[in-house]
Amino acid sequence: MSSTSDKIKLPPHASRTAEGLRDTGYQLPTAISDIIDNSIEAEAEEISIFFEQDFRGGLTLEIFDDGKGMSKEELLSAMRYGAERKDKKGNLGKFGLGLKTASTAFADKLTVISRKKSKDQLYTASWDLDHIRKVNDWEMTFRKSNDSEIKDFEKVLKGKGGTLVKWDKCHRIFSGELQDGLKDKKRLVNQTKKIQSHLSATFQRFLDAKDKRARNIIINLNGEAIPPWDPFVLREDKTQKAGRRKIKVEGLQGGPAELELTFYILPREEEFSSVESYQEAQVKPANQGIYVYRENRLIHGPDWLGLLSRDTHYQLCRVEMSFDHRLDEAFQVDIKKSQIILNQALDAEIQEFLRPRVREGNALSRQGERSGIKKTSEEAHKVSNKNIETKAKEVTQPEIIESSQTKNTATIENAKGKVHLKISVTASNDKNAVYVKPADSIVDGLLWRPTIISENIGVEINRNHPYYQKVYVPNLSKGVTIQGMDSLLWGLSVSELNCVEESTKRIFEDLRYDVSKKLRILTENLPDPS
Numbered sequence: 001m002s003s004t005s006d007k008i009k010l011p012p013h014a015s016r017t018a019e020g021l022r023d024t025g026y027q028l029p030t031a032i033s034d035i036i037d038n039s040i041e042a043e044a045e046e047i048s049i050f051f052e053q054d055f056r057g058g059l060t061l062e063i064f065d066d067g068k069g070m071s072k073e074e075l076l077s078a079m080r081y082g083a084e085r086k087d088k089k090g091n092l093g094k095f096g097l098g099l100k101t102a103s104t105a106f107a108d109k110l111t112v113i114s115r116k117k118s119k120d121q122l123y124t125a126s127w128d129l130d131h132i133r134k135v136n137d138w139e140m141t142f143r144k145s146n147d148s149e150i151k152d153f154e155k156v157l158k159g160k161g162g163t164l165v166k167w168d169k170c171h172r173i174f175s176g177e178l179q180d181g182l183k184d185k186k187r188l189v190n191q192t193k194k195i196q197s198h199l200s201a202t203f204q205r206f207l208d209a210k211d212k213r214a215r216n217i218i219i220n221l222n223g224e225a226i227p228p229w230d231p232f233v234l235r236e237d238k239t240q241k242a243g244r245r246k247i248k249v250e251g252l253q254g255g256p257a258e259l260e261l262t263f264y265i266l267p268r269e270e271e272f273s274s275v276e277s278y279q280e281a282q283v284k285p286a287n288q289g290i291y292v293y294r295e296n297r298l299i300h301g302p303d304w305l306g307l308l309s310r311d312t313h314y315q316l317c318r319v320e321m322s323f324d325h326r327l328d329e330a331f332q333v334d335i336k337k338s339q340i341i342l343n344q345a346l347d348a349e350i351q352e353f354l355r356p357r358v359r360e361g362n363a364l365s366r367q368g369e370r371s372g373i374k375k376t377s378e379e380a381h382k383v384s385n386k387n388i389e390t391k392a393k394e395v396t397q398p399e400i401i402e403s404s405q406t407k408n409t410a411t412i413e414n415a416k417g418k419v420h421l422k423i424s425v426t427a428s429n430d431k432n433a434v435y436v437k438p439a440d441s442i443v444d445g446l447l448w449r450p451t452i453i454s455e456n457i458g459v460e461i462n463r464n465h466p467y468y469q470k471v472y473v474p475n476l477s478k479g480v481t482i483q484g485m486d487s488l489l490w491g492l493s494v495s496e497l498n499c500v501e502e503s504t505k506r507i508f509e510d511l512r513y514d515v516s517k518k519l520r521i522l523t524e525n526l527p528d529p530s
């Protein structure tokens with residue numbers, strides 16, 4: 001058989017292919033970012049997005065840009081699945097699919113209206129999936145724009161060249177039917193916020209006029225300019241630059257290229273200059289990791305690219321990783337540009353850079369946690385003090401005959417008579433009575449001991465005892481539990497002083513020592529507070 005006669009043409013089934021290409025896993029904000037990539041590539045300076053719902057609940061999305069625009073021929077070629085591309089360095093596009101797949105992932109109808117210059121004829125091109133389904137062919141609308149389209153275009157791009165990308169029949173943005181007007185409004189507001197925060201981070205270097213790495217652009221969302229969001233919080237003096245490394249990648253077709261890593265450790269909450277700045281930084285476990293920038297645009301992250309696992313104590317660690325298009329080959333950037341895969345040699349080198357630095361970030365975070373616990377524990381025991389104060393008079397207590405803060409001694413009188421004790425004596429400057437006092441350490445690693453605080457009999461509780469760490473700390477916000485445990489230890493201390501005599505002083509101390517030791521062992525297997 002001849003080799004040419006067994007070749008036949010088998011074009012894809014139009015309707016099913018178009019349908020299949022909708023499911024490449026886009027999230028709405030990433031899809032919008034892909035449309036914006038095209039605008040940036042077309043050298044737009046201002047991009048305006050309108051995301052709106054009409055009175056019947058129908059959603060539309062419009063993205064206007066004042067970039068180079070397209071001629072009739074260019075527009076036609078742009079609409080093709082697998083559009084031809086003029087290979088230009090730094091292009092964010094790939095495969096000539098972005099415009100179509102990003103749009104149809106959410107809309108049944110994509111319309112593009114464009115012109116190069118103000119005096120040029122406007123052309124309208126649209127793919128309507130309902131039509132493709134009906135005729136099962138790659139048939140689209142392409143014509144001179146009509147009056148309402150011209151009006152729509154001019155609404156934003158008055159007398160300018162540029163492009164309008166419009167999504168209609170956006171049935172896929174919210175799953176399910178639109179019914180409840182109020183609920184829909186909420187969903188719309190939430191979705192708009194998500195888009196806003198995604199774009200602030202993704203195009204940060206373009207949006208920040210002070211950032212010289214990328215050309216400056218403006219992106220408006222429903223009439224409001226989107227501010228840049230800096231994950232590395234460079235505005236704070238206490239942000240640490242914990243290291244920078246350039247890694248040269250060889251063996252690429254276009255010659256060697258460089259990957260740049262910068263490790264930042266964010267300040268702890270109390271080190272931020274203001275509450276607003278702390279909130280703006282969005283310090284939380286989900287925001288740790290590597291932020292990957294390709295050609296100045298955030299394409300991935302934050303995560304640890306599989307090199308480390310996420311840990312609550314790494315939440316102050318954020319790493320900037322930048323490269324340009326020359327590294328695409330090494331990274332296997334996918335259609336959505338949102339996934340990157342490293343090779344093994346790079347893996348090892350990046351890991352070696354990360355490890356010592358996350359350890360530093362980890363230590364700083366734990367330090368912050370300890371000081372945080374200290375603050376919460378002061379607060380937690382205050383509730384117990386109040387509770388004990390209201391009941392203290394009804395509880396049998398020995399009389400304090402004299403006490404000395406300098407010598408830490410006291411003489412008390414209980415039912416058994418007078419007894420002289422070595423006991424910690426302190427004055428409190430709290431205006432409310434203090435009965436329960438957390439301490440950073442107690443001799444012999446005791447969990448608790450009786451104490452005299454401003455002439456009241458109280459209890460000192462050792463914050464560094466494992467029982468405190470593992471049983472108290474996880475419950476600091478639970479008022480009743482803390483009051484219960486505090487009452488028990490306070491009760492034990494008062495009873496000790498009610499019953500103690502010269503001859504039994506040592507026995508009580510030994511008992512506390514023994515119980516504290518046993519609790520140390522019993523709490524060993526309880527989880528660490530996280």
Ligand SMILES: Nc1ncnc2c1ncn2[C@@H]1O[C@H](COP(=O)(O)OP(=O)(O)O)[C@@H](O)[C@H]1O
Pocket residue numbers: 038039042065067068069070077078079083084085086092093094095096097098099100163
């Ligand atoms: N906003 C725009 N302004 C000018 N040209 C555009 C715009 N959007 C798309 N194009 C043209 O359409 C082509 C196809 O876009 P797209 O489907 O996103 O694929 P890719 O970006 O991979 O080339 C682009 O290469 C560009 O020439």
Ligand SMILES: [Mg+2]
Pocket residue numbers: 034037038092093094097098099
């Ligand atoms: Mg594109």
